[in-house]
Amino acid sequence: MATSELDTTRDEVSAPESVTPAAAAAPRASRSEATAGSTAASGARSSRQPRGARPRAVDDDASEAFQQAETNADAAKRETKRVRRVTSPAKAAEREQSRVTEQPGFVLHSYPYRETSLIIDVLTRDHGRIALVAKGAKRPHSALRGVLQTFQPLSLAWLGKGELRTLTKAEWVGGLRPLEGDALLSGFYLNELLVKFCARDDPHDKLFQHYLTTLHHLAHGEPAGIILRAFERVLLRETGYAVAFDRCTQTRGKVVPERRYVFHPDWGVRPALGDEPSDWPVISGQTLLDMEQDDYSRAQTVQQSKLLMRFLLNHHLGGVPLNTRQILLDLQKL
Numbered sequence: 001m002a003t004s005e006l007d008t009t010r011d012e013v014s015a016p017e018s019v020t021p022a023a024a025a026a027p028r029a030s031r032s033e034a035t036a037g038s039t040a041a042s043g044a045r046s047s048r049q050p051r052g053a054r055p056r057a058v059d060d061d062a063s064e065a066f067q068q069a070e071t072n073a074d075a076a077k078r079e080t081k082r083v084r085r086v087t088s089p090a091k092a093a094e095r096e097q098s099r100v101t102e103q104p105g106f107v108l109h110s111y112p113y114r115e116t117s118l119i120i121d122v123l124t125r126d127h128g129r130i131a132l133v134a135k136g137a138k139r140p141h142s143a144l145r146g147v148l149q150t151f152q153p154l155s156l157a158w159l160g161k162g163e164l165r166t167l168t169k170a171e172w173v174g175g176l177r178p179l180e181g182d183a184l185l186s187g188f189y190l191n192e193l194l195v196k197f198c199a200r201d202d203p204h205d206k207l208f209q210h211y212l213t214t215l216h217h218l219a220h221g222e223p224a225g226i227i228l229r230a231f232e233r234v235l236l237r238e239t240g241y242a243v244a245f246d247r248c249t250q251t252r253g254k255v256v257p258e259r260r261y262v263f264h265p266d267w268g269v270r271p272a273l274g275d276e277p278s279d280w281p282v283i284s285g286q287t288l289l290d291m292e293q294d295d296y297s298r299a300q301t302v303q304q305s306k307l308l309m310r311f312l313l314n315h316h317l318g319g320v321p322l323n324t325r326q327i328l329l330d331l332q333k334l
């Protein structure tokens with residue numbers, strides 16, 4: 001009996017308990033779920049973005065598309081501009097025809113244009129009086145700043161055909177002394193006459209040469225009264241206003257030195273009869289003959305020629321006074 005009970009007890013202890021299939025599968029399922037949960041948690045940790053990073057949205061693709069479209073548009077614009085810059089042969093030929101180089105000229109007047117540029121009124125030998133834009137001439141380090149001076153011979157180059165061309169080059173030629181004192185005021189008087197009497201793009205080669213000669217005489221201190229009278233007469237003749245001083249329009253004969261005459265602004269010389277306007281100067285025949293020969297050696301000729309030329313210039317200017325002449329009159333009153 002004792003042996004039997006002991007064996008029974010040994011069998012209960014050593015023999016494993018009988019396990020059902022469902023109970024056996026439960027631990028395996030628990031382990032699988034734990035593994036899956038661990039994997040999911042690990043995946044969640046690995047997919048977590050760094051702090052401060054912006055989550056990518058669907059609109060990012062649209063933004064990239066817009067940026068790409070803008071880039072393509074900018075490239076197209078640059079290509080269009082590049083194509084437009086290609087000049088046709090006809091336009092290139094026209095541009096070349098509008099280019100003028102190495103043209104002798106003088107600056108008559110200049111005034112500011114925008115912030116850094118100048119508009120200069122110049123007298124040229126072959127193109128007459130023209131207006132040029134000197135771009136950047138007012139800048140402190142501009143090469144044009146010290147070149148575009150009045151009463152100095154220049155070699156000019158420009159581009160364009162319109163009323164206002166573009167100055168491309170200006171070089172000082174030299175050969176003239178600078179004007180000083182009364183000669184300087186006389187030079188400004190010459191420039192004002194040229195601006196008022198010379199139409200644009202109307203060349204006067206003889207007038208240009210006489211202007212150069214007049215500046216030379218003034219710079220060397222020759223009497224301004226005589227030099228200016230000669231220039232005024234050439235100016236009127238070259239611009240179509242002058243008539244002969246030595247012929248009488250009424251008698252159709254030569255002026256008599258001993259007789260007294262007046263000069264009709266439109267018809268010319270006629271005898272002084274006393275019925276002419278009071279502002280018409282009465283001139284001796286000898287003065288008229290001297291003026292025709294550019295002979296100002298007589299004091300009476302110098303005085304009467306000054307009155308006559310002032311009268312004629314004032315008539316052709318429509319009574320508009322000259323600024324430089326008014327300045328000279330004011331200086332004489334000081």
